[in-house]
Amino acid sequence: MGTAAIIGSGLIGQGWAIVFARAGWSVRLYDSDAAKAEEARTLVARQLRTLHDHGLAGDPHAILARVAVAGTLEAALADVDYVQENTPEDLAIKQALFLRLDALAPAGAILASSTSSIRASLFSRDVPGQARCLVAHPVNPPYLVPVVELSGAPWTTPDVIERCAAILRDVGQKPVVVRREIEGFILNRLQGALLQEALRLAEEGYASVEDIDATVKDGLGLRWSFMGPFETIDLNAPGGIADYCARYNGMYRSIGASQVREPAWQGPAVADLEAQRRERLPAADLHERRFWRDERLMRLLRHKQQAEEEGR
Amino acid sequence: MGTAAIIGSGLIGQGWAIVFARAGWSVRLYDSDAAKAEEARTLVARQLRTLHDHGLAGDPHAILARVAVAGTLEAALADVDYVQENTPEDLAIKQALFLRLDALAPAGAILASSTSSIRASLFSRDVPGQARCLVAHPVNPPYLVPVVELSGAPWTTPDVIERCAAILRDVGQKPVVVRREIEGFILNRLQGALLQEALRLAEEGYASVEDIDATVKDGLGLRWSFMGPFETIDLNAPGGIADYCARYNGMYRSIGASQVREPAWQGPAVADLEAQRRERLPAADLHERRFWRDERLMRLLRHKQQAEEEGR
Incomplete structure (x- = not known):
């Protein structure tokens, strides 16, 4: 077990916090808007109860106790093993942020972005530690859909890809490796x-x-x-x-x-x-239908887990 | 409930026999090779026991009792409501057969082909009752994968398409309508x-x-x-x-x-x-893996049924 910093506390960041904490990791949740990070932790708590009810997470209190809100980026990154960035899809924001992540995170930590549309070679081009930067693109919500696409820049080392995959497997995800940069990855x-x-x-x-x-x-x-x-x-x-x-x-x-x-x-x-x-499906029912979808995803996931345990 | 004639007793024919008999229909199974039809009925019996074990079929004996082997095409077609053809993917065979089906089946019966590659307009072109001919393309095995693609010729009447869809829904399938002929249908x-x-x-x-x-x-x-x-x-x-x-x-x-x-x-x-x-997956394990796949499909189907019963 290690410590993960989750940078950006929107839906994707909340999802990653659940994934890591559920698997026993310590999580530092950071947002440039501190109130948003506190609110995100409350939303994580609510989602953990639902997952627990579906047999998809252990004791919600114990898991939530592993999620801490960090007041500064420095505090979020101190001694972490893994960083998952979840800021808006804006190249300039990510370029500036990855410079700071690289300056502040321990030398061995992996720096991953959740971006679905920006290549690692673009946001990590000017980063001194560019060899440890890559995309780890999840599907929303990552605690229900396990696949994560790993896509490094040409300078990302194979060792970083391998360690990232090992960490993600360790927390229950299914990493797949995109061997060369390509628009849209695989999914x-x-x-x-x-x-x-x-x-x-x-x-x-x-x-x-x-x-x-x-x-x-x-x-x-x-x-x-x-x-x-x-x-x-x-x-x-x-x-x-x-x-x-x-x-x-x-x-x-x-x-x-x-x-x-x-x-x-x-x-x-x-x-x-x-x-x-x-x-x-009337427009007024779209919002409610998303809860139905997540409910069905939870049941499907539980079904798959049981089928895999009982099958060969 | 009605009576269905299943023409051709290979895997697809057996699958259709299970679908109709499971839903309470009477089934006449016909094959130009009578021994094959008898063997097919034995295979149907075995599959029904497996489906029953997975909660996907009622009493196997009662269902099997509704499946009769017909010695002649005439006997298979007497008084049927629905005909499903499952012979090899050979246009000449289907053209000749649909002429006979049309001559022998009651006037109101629908004449459907399981073909995945031959257009209804080709095999029904010279059939006097061409208005009641169409493709009803299943996925194998149809008792586990419910979708059926209905694709009529330009002369197939809308009423025939509608009645065919109603019959298939009645036996638990999910018919979809292909509105104009197109290679590969939708799936x-x-x-x-x-x-x-x-x-x-x-x-x-x-x-x-x-x-x-x-x-x-x-x-x-x-x-x-x-x-x-x-x-x-x-x-x-x-x-x-x-x-x-x-x-x-x-x-x-x-x-x-x-x-x-x-x-x-x-x-x-x-x-x-x-x-x-x-x-x-070594080549030697391919055969066994197909049983694993069908087992997983059965579990998935049961899961979906339960989720739909309990969901909104």
């Missing part, structure tokens, strides 16, 4: 590819928004919740994945040739998506 | 879009096969097992799906512009995929 690239085809199909009227959703949640998405796309096709041909590619590449190449048009992403097509969704 | 087009990007990322060395799989099973695939891609993004921006498109279209357009190269689908790139998978 948003895969999501984007599927979304763009979903948008094309909806725009061109091949199916309703509801039916496209059903095709995933009652079809494709079932296996993908416990096997990746490669594992899935590996079992869908007698001889495994190479056999699958040999059998079906003709169909997928032919389909792929018709999947090149960029969907509209705006205008009447998106107004139609919006109208179809609001028919199913 | 394989969505899967293809994601697979092609996954292949590109693996080929170009951005991540390992294992890490790409983890990005889905520990990330993207969690929500997609109970919400579709549109429902997901609808909750990922404060104002709903139109707000999401406005905020993130720049990122997805930019990513999309770099997702146009067709992946190799063969040669050294696929050999590398195969090698990475075989390191995790």
Whole structure:
């Protein structure tokens, strides 16, 4: 167990505080607005009770006792093993902050950013300790969705990537390594590819928004919740994945040739998506529906844990 | 409750027999090779016991009693309400068979094909009763994965599509309607879009096969097992799906512009995929792993049923 500094106390920062403290780490929560950090700790306490009720966290009081609000950046970083930065998606802010993190954190500490859109090579370019800087991009909320994408700059050392992965595995996350910098990392690239085809199909009227959703949640998405796309096709041909590619590449190449048009992403097509969704879920219910989603995620996570414990 | 004729007794035919009989329908199972149909009924019996053990089917004996092997096509089709065809993916076979199905089945019966690759307009073109012919494409096994894609020819009447959807909902499936014929329907087009990007990322060395799989099973695939891609993004921006498109279209357009190269689908790139998978799962274990997958699907399905019963 170690000590993690969580810099920035918004939703993502709160999520990371839960992840580390739940796993037994000491957490220092810092925000340039001290009142926000105190409020964040209260929100963490509330979320811990919910997680405990779902069998996804131990004693909430004991966990919360490991989360301290730090009054200064210096105090947050003293003797930490790991730093997770969660400030707004603004390059200038991150560049300035990483200079300070590098100056104040112990030499061995890893400096990770939650950014989904700014490359490590951009925010760490002028940092003396740039070798220990990287992106550790979580999915929100990280205490329910375990994957974390690690993406270093060309100068981030392999040792730092490995130690970061080990720490994240230690606190129950599933780190994946992005070997070279690329826009969208892996997750948003895969999501984007599927979304763009979903948008094309909806725009061109091949199916309703509801039916496209059903095709995933009652079809494709079932296996993908416990096997990746490669594992899935590996079992869908007698001889495994190479056999699958040999059998079906003709169909997928032919389909792929018709999947090149960029969907509209705006205008009447998106107004139609919006109208179809609001028919199913009025705007006034969006907020409440997010609690429903998190409740379902918690149940799913518990289900997966049990299935993995009992399965081979 | 009605009577369904299942034509062709391979894995898909067996799956449909289970779906209809489990829901209380009478099933006539027919195969041009009578011994195969008898063997199929034995396999259905075995699968029903497993489903019963997982809380996914009632009394296996009572269900099996509703599955009769028909000795002739005439006997299979007498007085049926619904016909599901499951013969090899061969246009000539299906064209000849649909002429016979149309000649022998009661006038009101729906004639559906399980084909994943042959358009209804091709196999029903010369059929006098072409208005009642359509594709009802399941995912294997249909008793564990509920989505069924309905794709009619231009001459299939809306009434037939609606009645087919109603029947499939009645037996517990989730029909989705493909409004115009298109290669790959919806599911394989969505899967293809994601697979092609996954292949590109693996080929170009951005991540390992294992890490790409983890990005889905520990990330993207969690929500997609109970919400579709549109429902997901609808909750990922404060104002709903139109707000999401406005905020993130720049990122997805930019990513999309770099997702146009067709992946190799063969040669050294696929050999590398195969090698990475075989390191995790030796070829000798592929067969056994499919039982593990079905076991996990059964648990997941039961989990979803419980979550939906207890949720709002």
